[in-house]
Amino acid sequence: MYLDADMAELQGNLADVFFAYDESELTDASRESLRMNSDWLQLPYVSATIQVQGHCDERGTVEYNQALGERRARAAYDYLTSLGVPASRLEMVSFGKERPQCTESEESCWQQNRRAHFRITAR
Amino acid sequence: MRKLQTWLLFLVALFAGWSVPAWSALEIEITQGLESATPIAVARFGRSGSGPAPPESIATIIAADLARSGRFAPLRELPRHPVRKEDVRWSDWRRLRVGSLVIGSIGQTLRGGVREYQVEFRLLDTFSMSQLAGQRFPGVRPDQLRWLAHQISDEIYYALTGEKGAFATRIAYVTETAGQEGEIAYALNVADSDGGNPVVLRTSPDPIMSPAWSPDGRWLAYVSFEGGSSRIMVQELATGRRHEVTAFPGINGAPAFSPDGRRLALTLSRDGSPDIYVLTLESRELRRLTSGPGIDTEPAWSPDGRTLVFTSNRSGGRPQLFRISAAGDGAPERLTFDGRYNARAAFSPDGSRLAFVHESDGEYRIAVMGIGDEKIEVLTNGRLDESPTFAPNGRLILYATTERGRSALAAVSIDGRFRQRLSIDETGVRDPAWSPRLSRR
Numbered sequence: 389m390y391l392d393a394d395m396a397e398l399q400g401n402l403a404d405v406f407f408a409y410d411e412s413e414l415t416d417a418s419r420e421s422l423r424m425n426s427d428w429l430q431l432p433y434v435s436a437t438i439q440v441q442g443h444c445d446e447r448g449t450v451e452y453n454q455a456l457g458e459r460r461a462r463a464a465y466d467y468l469t470s471l472g473v474p475a476s477r478l479e480m481v482s483f484g485k486e487r488p489q490c491t492e493s494e495e496s497c498w499q500q501n502r503r504a505h506f507r508i509t510a511r
Numbered sequence: 512m513r514k515l516q517t518w519l520l521f522l523v524a525l526f527a528g529w530s531v532p533a534w535s536a537l538e539i540e541i542t543q544g545l546e547s548a549t550p551i552a553v554a555r556f557g558r559s560g561s562g563p564a565p566p567e568s569i570a571t572i573i574a575a576d577l578a579r580s581g582r583f584a585p586l587r588e589l590p591r592h593p594v595r596k597e598d599v600r601w602s603d604w605r606r607l608r609v610g611s612l613v614i615g616s617i618g619q620t621l622r623g624g625v626r627e628y629q630v631e632f633r634l635l636d637t638f639s640m641s642q643l644a645g646q647r648f649p650g651v652r653p654d655q656l657r658w659l660a661h662q663i664s665d666e667i668y669y670a671l672t673g674e675k676g677a678f679a680t681r682i683a684y685v686t687e688t689a690g691q692e693g694e695i696a697y698a699l700n701v702a703d704s705d706g707g708n709p710v711v712l713r714t715s716p717d718p719i720m721s722p723a724w725s726p727d728g729r730w731l732a733y734v735s736f737e738g739g740s741s742r743i744m745v746q747e748l749a750t751g752r753r754h755e756v757t758a759f760p761g762i763n764g765a766p767a768f769s770p771d772g773r774r775l776a777l778t779l780s781r782d783g784s785p786d787i788y789v790l791t792l793e794s795r796e797l798r799r800l801t802s803g804p805g806i807d808t809e810p811a812w813s814p815d816g817r818t819l820v821f822t823s824n825r826s827g828g829r830p831q832l833f834r835i836s837a838a839g840d841g842a843p844e845r846l847t848f849d850g851r852y853n854a855r856a857a858f859s860p861d862g863s864r865l866a867f868v869h870e871s872d873g874e875y876r877i878a879v880m881g882i883g884d885e886k887i888e889v890l891t892n893g894r895l896d897e898s899p900t901f902a903p904n905g906r907l908i909l910y911a912t913t914e915r916g917r918s919a920l921a922a923v924s925i926d927g928r929f930r931q932r933l934s935i936d937e938t939g940v941r942d943p944a945w946s947p948r949l950s951r952r
Contacts, residue, residue: 410829410852439739446913447875449855449868449897450720450942451765451778452822452830454741455785455806458762481740482762486718493894493916 395508398436401428402506405464406499409445412459414467422464425506426471435477437510440465442482443489445498450484457482464504479509535935537684537706537920539579543930548584549671551577551611552604556630557594559618565628566653569617572660573632573667575705576678579922580668580906581929596633596642604637611671612637615663626653632663634670644670657707677902680704681946682909683722683731684920687939699733701748704902704945706933712746713753720942725768728949732756732766732775743777756790765809769816769837776800776810776819787821789837800839806830809855812837814862820846822854830854832867847880849887855897859905859925866890866899866908877910879925890927900945909933911941 402425405418414422429438442461444453461480469475490497553574558565577583586609593599593614604612615632633645644666651659661678668676686698697719702709713719717736724731725745732745742758743766757763761780768775775790787800787810800819801807809822817837822830825843829851833843847853852870859866862882869878869887877891877899895913902909905925912921912932918941919934934940 410824446895447873448830448852448870449809449822451808452806452854454762454764455778455780455808458780458785459806480761483718483736486720486736491916493913 395436395511398428398434399508401425402438402508404503404505407460407502407504409498409502410448410456412456412463414463418464419467422467423471426468426473429468429473429477430471435511436508437477437479438473439479439481439507439509440468441487441505441507442480442484443487443501443503443505444485445501446485446488446493447498448485453484454482455484457484460502460504464506535938536709537702537933537935537940539575539706539931539933541578541581541929541931542921543928544584545581545924545929548582549611550586550607550609551583551613551671552586552589552607552609553577553613554589554592554594554615556614556632557592557616559616560620562619562621562626565617565619565656567656567660569615569630569632569656569660569663570613572657572705572707573613573664576661576664576676577667579705579931580676580678581924582668582672582906596635599635599637601637601640610637611635611643611667613667627651628653628656630656630659630663632666634667657703661703661705674906675904675948677904677906677945677948678704680903680949681728682706683724683942683944683946684940685719685722685942686935687918687941688937699731699746701731710748712748712751721765722942722944723766723768724944724946726770726772726947728946730768731944732768734764734766743775745775756792761785762808767810767812769812770814771816776812778808778810787819787835789839798839800835800837801843807833811856811858811865813858814860820856820858820865822856829870832856832865846882847887848885850878853878853887855899857899857901857908859901860903861905866901866910868897868899877908877923879908888927890923890925891921893921896921898942900943902945903948909943909945911943 403421405421440461442457444457465480488501490500553570556569574585612635618629628651629649631647634643664678665676683701688696697715698711699713699719720734722731722733735744741763743756743763746753759781764778766777778785779788786807789798805825807823810819820834823833824830832847832853835843850869854868856865856867864881866879876889876896878887878889880887893912898911900909907922909922918939920943922931
């Protein structure tokens with residue numbers, strides 16, 4: 389049994405990974421972030437279930453971005469499982485361009501939206 | 512006194528337009544008109560019998576419809592408002608170079624406590640001094656008046672152009688409204704083609720997207736994220752009855768009814784990468800049409816139901832349009848070669864061309880291309896235009912655009928010369944889908 393504060397801390401420690409335009413390839417920096425996420429998730433007392441979310445910037449079509457977001461989520465998911473995170477603790481969902489975290493129409497904002505995000509859905 | 516009456520009529524029309532409670536209607540603004548539009552005059556319909564003023568101004572709706580087609584320029588100020596053909600002074604209208612004049616009347620009766628209207632219109636040619644079209648409609652309920660006005664507009668359009676109008680049709684769209692804490696409320700809406708009679712079919716705190724009409728106009732398929740993941744729903748407009756069609760792990764997206772209404776093309780990623788599938792609705796038989804490691808999505812049926820055009824990045828780079836047989840035999844054929852990004856095709860109703868999203872220099876715009884052509888013609892001038900949908904007469908393309916960070920709808924004529932904007936204050940509007948022709952609303 390964990391405290392809510394522990395969950396908040398774990399959520400805060402799970403770093404987003406970012407992608408280039410119309411790409412779902414992991415970069416070296418992304419792999420490094422995912423290794424750290426994997427370490428957090430595999431601490432002995434952590435059994436949280438994580439939703440791996442794929443997101444896109446606002447450019448391009450709704451459904452193509454759904455597909456692109458899923459490929460981003462899948463790239464992160466595959467890498468996390470290859471590092472030993474049990475697939476049973478990971479869910480995958482693409483929000484395409486529906487849930488931007490930054491809403492200005494410029495590259496500085498778009499690059500923050502092309503991401504995989506990790507959300508704790510259950511302890 | 513006459514001025515005052517005009518004002519009162521205007522106010523009545525205004526409030527009639529606002530009478531839908533608690534939900535805003537699309538406001539339409541013509542942003543680029545055509546000098547070549549044909550002048551026409553629509554006289555105020557005369558009232559016969561006693562009783563309160565009708566809730567709608569038929570003439571106002573007809574004039575607005577004709578203006579929205581881009582092909583007519585209704586006179587704003589009429590020198591007089593004749594009601595009967597005998598009242599028309601033909602030379603007055605010829606002097607104004609108005610060749611077509613619409614006149615009509617509206618009467619009302621109370622039958623068992625229910626108000627019914629009788630509407631009559633005539634389309635007159637002021638040069639030949641003859642009637643080109645006309646009809647009398649008995650027993651019209653108050654809530655049917657707007658729709659009747661659109662049907663009259665269709666009659667007038669057909670009599671004058673030889674082509675069918677698309678006024679008595681509906682549009683579906685998704686709205687996004689930000690709440691006080693920044694949370695977004697999504698809603699699936701349906702309205703008449705002029706934004707009138709808006710109806711909310713579904714609201715949700717989770718995204719709603721990609722509405723698609725059944726060919727009989729009775730159902731909408733759409734993607735819902737209710738419960739936190741995507742699923743495809745179909746909903747009957749008349750009853751609000753909803754069914755879940757698919758909710759596989761991964762993507763359930765881009766639904767499109769086949770022209771016979773029996774099948775749904777859609778995108779699923781349950782077998783790994785996003786691919787095109789066809790679901791037979793009655794038997795629930797699911798058939799996979801495309802495969803491969805890339806993205807395949809956004810299927811669109813050709814009107815003859817024999818082929819599907821879809822978006823794919825299978826050529827290795829950015830998305831392009833491909834075509835495949837609906838039977839699933841044969842390899843997909845690439846259709847677009849001009850530009851890095853061509854996606855989300857919609858067929859014109861006659862099947863001769865495609866409208867789609869085309870990227871050039873970082874701007875995403877609506878383009879059209881004839882089937883079998885390679886030449887692309889860009890029609891719009893936004894930065895983030897998407898989701899093109901043809902009017903059922905093929906004359907206008909409705910699409911989503913972004914202005915100052917807010918999404919709105921816009922429409923452009925297929926020659927790119929006539930433009931209008933459809934927006935709602937403080938509300939994002941996106942994912943439009945124009946209905947097929949409707950036998951009734």
